[in-house]
Structures are given as structure tokens and as C-alpha cells.
Amino acid sequence: MHGHVLSSWWRAHQGDGGCGAFGRHGWSCGPGGGRPWGGHGGPRDGEGDLEGEGFGGGAFGVRRPLRFLAYKLELDERQVAELARILDELKTERAQGEVDRRRSLSGFADAVGGATFDAARANEAAALRVATAERLKTAVTGALAKLHALLDDDQRGRLAYLIRTGVLAL
Numbered sequence: 495m496h497g498h499v500l501s502s503w504w505r506a507h508q509g510d511g512g513c514g515a516f517g518r519h520g521w522s523c524g525p526g527g528g529r530p531w532g533g534h535g536g537p538r539d540g541e542g543d544l545e546g547e548g549f550g551g552g553a554f555g556v557r558r559p560l561r562f563l564a565y566k567l568e569l570d571e572r573q574v575a576e577l578a579r580i581l582d583e584l585k586t587e588r589a590q591g592e593v594d595r596r597r598s599l600s601g602f603a604d605a606v607g608g609a610t611f612d613a614a615r616a617n618e619a620a621a622l623r624v625a626t627a628e629r630l631k632t633a634v635t636g637a638l639a640k641l642h643a644l645l646d647d648d649q650r651g652r653l654a655y656l657i658r659t660g661v662l663a664l
Contacts, residue, residue, distance in 0.1 A: 559662075566656060567649045580640050587633035594626040634664055 559581055564574045601619025605612040642650060656662040 563653075567645065567652050569649070573644055576644050577641070580637050580644075584633055584637045587630060591626045591630050594622055598622045598626075638664075 560574070560578055563569065563577060567573075569577060598619040601615055601622065605616035605619065641653065645653060653662075657664065
């Protein structure tokens with residue numbers, strides 16, 4: 495692109511809060527804005543480019559794993575209902591894991607916060623971490639086993655691809 499074309503484009507897009515044409519058309523460009531349907535990543539928050547803001551964090555490494563997996567694996571209604579149940583169980587277990595993580599941090603802090611190191615308290619906190627990791631391991635492998643039983647061969651292959659390529663983080 496020639497410099498004069500780039501500079502004229504840049505000047506044309508100044509004063510709109512960095513929102514391009516959307517800001518000039520009166521659509522909000524703050525959080526949740528930018529387009530009349532909200533967000534900057536796609537038609538609805540959570541849809542669009544995998545590298546964009548729509549699919550980051552949450553169970554299975556995506557913000558909305560149910561909708562994402564239903565779309566990517568082309569699930570029928572029965573499969574979506576079962577997947578929702580599986581993901582809900584996993585979400586509950588991960589939430590409990592986060593509570594346990596905070597408890598273990600508190601235990602570690604208590605162990606080092608006194609005049610002398612409390613080895614028993616540190617070992618107790620470390621044991622809580624190990625128990626939590628075991629519970630999460632069981633929950634994730636159980637969820638994967640249920641997913642395997644739920645899906646057909648083609649869907650299993652697509653799920654394996656999503657996991658292998660890092661699109662889904664377990």
C-alpha cells in the first residue's frame with residue numbers, strides 16, 4: 495500500500511475512538527460495543543475467529559464450550575443436552591478445585607507467616623493440592639469417556655483434532 499493511501503485512510507478513521515466506520519455510525523465502541531450486535535469478534539459474543547476474543551477461557555479452554563462444541567462437532571439436540579450435563583459436572587468440579595487452590599495458598603501462607611516454619615501446615619496444604627489434582631484428573635478423564643460414548647466416529651475424530659491442535663485446552 496502506498497504511503498499516501500495509508501495516510502489518507504488513517505486520517506479518515508481518526509476521531510472515532512478506534513472503531514473505524516462503526517464509531518462514525520453512532521454505534522458504541524466500548525466494552526460490548528463496536529457493532530450493533532455487540533462485541534468486536536463476531537455476530538454474537540463468543541462466535542467468530544478462534545484466535546479472537548470469542549473463544550478464550552472456561553471449561554475445555556473456550557469461553558462457551560457447549561455452543562462451540564455443538565457447532566464444531568455438529569451435534570444433534572440429544573447430544574447437546576448430554577454435553578451440557580457433562581460440562582456442568584466438569585464446571586462444578588473445577589470450581590471446587592479453585593476453592594481448594596485458594597485454601598492451599600492460605601495454608602502455605604500460614605506455614606511461612608509465623609516466627610517458625612510450620613512444616614505440618616505446609617504439608618497439609620500440599621496434600622490438599624494433590625487431592626484436588628487427583629479429583630480433577632478423574633473428572634476430566636470421566637468427562638472425556640462420556641464424550642467418547644456420546645459421539646460418532648466422525649465427531650470423535652473432530653474432537654481429537656481440536657484437542658491435538660490446542661483449540662480445546664483440557
